[in-house]
């Protein structure tokens with residue numbers, strides 16, 4: 523049984539320790555009784571330390587939004603997986619479409635980061651997803667298959683088992699336009715089939731595939747009811763304790779049904 527995972531990707535928001543702390547002080551008591559959902563918040567680097575301090579001994583885990591694939595050295599402006607691990611991060615988001623599109627990250631670079639994250643015992647959340655014009659021209663599955671092949675290139679099944687895949691259709695990110703539960707489920711099933719054919723059936727059953735793109739308390743229930751949607755990666759709605767909690771609660775309810 524795959525238990526759901528809800529990630530709060532704060533993007534470039536709430537990066538000051540005081541703002542992050544304020545939000546988390548509201549979230550901690552709300553989610554206290556949540557048992558079946560893995561809860562991850564991913565604040566900007568500047569708020570990681572204070573976040574890790576404040577969620578200590580709670581059921582909230584912390585993730586970073588990016589990392590580089592080297593351990594140390596002359597890489598101005600970059601953050602090493604070792605630093606994240608040492609700080610107490612458990613997760614790292616890799617290959618978010620904003621990293622791919624705005625910062626020109628390639629599948630090859632993401633693959634290097636992914637291997638390094640796994641090597642460093644960080645749990646990677648790897649994002650894949652199509653642009654609007656790719657969907658409209660009927661190329662969604664080709665795009666997903668290509669990203670899958672290149673991003674997860676040369677991984678062993680034990681390694682892939684530790685990865686959470688976030689299917690984030692780019693046209694649904696920050697637009698208020700959510701994929702319908704049926705549209706999302708169709709691609710989640712397709713990704714699971716890719717895992718089964720490239721690896722094996724057992725791995726396909728283990729890997730968690732979360733949906734991302736304009737998840738709100740009002741649409742979370744319907745999405746999480748789908749068999750192959752194992753939670754979500756939440757942007758805008760993860761900035762407020764109450765809406766994030768409601769989304770986490772929806773995942774908990776769907777799991778326990």
Ligand code: 13P
Nearest residue numbers: 531695696735736757758
């Ligand atoms: P929104 O929830 O703001 O659409 O963002 C989704 C996302 O990009 C999560 O990584």
